[in-house]
Amino acid sequence: MQAVPDLLFKALGDPTRRALFERLSRDGELTVRALTTGSGVSQPAVSKHLGILKIAGLVHDRPAGRETHYRATPQGLAPMIDWIGLYGAFWRDRFDRLETLLKEMDQ
Amino acid sequence: MQAVPDLLFKALGDPTRRALFERLSRDGELTVRALTTGSGVSQPAVSKHLGILKIAGLVHDRPAGRETHYRATPQGLAPMIDWIGLYGAFWRDRFDRLETLLKEMDQ
DNA sequence: CCGATACATAACTAAACAGTTATTAATCGA
DNA sequence: TCGATTAATAACTGTTTAGTTATGTATCGG
Numbered sequence: 001m002q003a004v005p006d007l008l009f010k011a012l013g014d015p016t017r018r019a020l021f022e023r024l025s026r027d028g029e030l031t032v033r034a035l036t037t038g039s040g041v042s043q044p045a046v047s048k049h050l051g052i053l054k055i056a057g058l059v060h061d062r063p064a065g066r067e068t069h070y071r072a073t074p075q076g077l078a079p080m081i082d083w084i085g086l087y088g089a090f091w092r093d094r095f096d097r098l099e100t101l102l103k104e105m106d107q
Numbered sequence: 108m109q110a111v112p113d114l115l116f117k118a119l120g121d122p123t124r125r126a127l128f129e130r131l132s133r134d135g136e137l138t139v140r141a142l143t144t145g146s147g148v149s150q151p152a153v154s155k156h157l158g159i160l161k162i163a164g165l166v167h168d169r170p171a172g173r174e175t176h177y178r179a180t181p182q183g184l185a186p187m188i189d190w191i192g193l194y195g196a197f198w199r200d201r202f203d204r205l206e207t208l209l210k211e212m213d214q
Numbered sequence: 215c216c217g218a219t220a221c222a223t224a225a226c227t228a229a230a231c232a233g234t235t236a237t238t239a240a241t242c243g244a
Numbered sequence: 245t246c247g248a249t250t251a252a253t254a255a256c257t258g259t260t261t262a263g264t265t266a267t268g269t270a271t272c273g274g
Binding site for chain 4: 215216217218219220221222223224225226227228229230231232233234235236237238239240241242243244
């Protein structure tokens with residue numbers, strides 16, 4: 001049981017956390033205050049969720065004075081994509097083709 | 108908050124369920140009994156997990172006499188792949204390129 | 215300096231959840 | 245037919261977890 005995927009899947013299993021990640025992905029860097037607004041939960045709840053997302057490798061925080069700016073680090077999704085490639089047999093071929101093609105394009 | 112992705116992410120958020128899905132993906136169709144063996148949990152626990160995976164669209168059951176055969180339906184992963192494509196900005200371009208290329212290949 | 219603001223943490227609560235054992239219902243085989 | 249097997253469900257339990265309010269700590273602006 002690999003630890004990284006577990007934290008990742010668990011982190012994204014919660015809809016509030018997923019919404020936070022989605023918002024950061026769309027809007028770029030945001031403060032905790034900005035994220036709290038419209039999240040439907042309290043500021044401490046947001047801070048806790050951000051902490052979990054951070055451990056999962058999905059966000060990065062940049063403290064600046066009294067505020068903390070968060071941004072999404074979508075590279076953190078990589079283990080999930082790898083997992084789909086490994087166990088989603090239906091998609092395997094497509095991923096294989098993708099990798100081959102991307103390698104060709106990068107040359 | 109779309110319902111389908113939520114059930115899907117939640118279903119895969121549990122390591123025991125993920126292991127069951129992985130095994131079905133690898134080994135093909137298996138009975139509940141076979142899945143229980145080596146799962147580390149009891150038969151009722153396995154049955155419950157399979158029920159959740161079924162609602163999430165990740166497995167399909169085929170009752171045959173007193174045993175029920177389960178198989179993975181990896182197409183159920185599609186909403187997750189869509190989600191990654193939508194919100195994983197880092198991967199977005201790669202997925203777009205994939206779609207374009209696959210369409211070209213299908214012609 | 216000092217009030218206000220921003221964020222994190224502590225402490226707690228209620229609900230969700232993963233697991234158990236016990237039981238039921240159905241089917242198989244000797 | 246009857247004991248054994250298979251799987252689902254019921255009922256319960258303990259833990260996890262997502263939320264809250266309260267508090268602490270640091271920083272900013274007047």
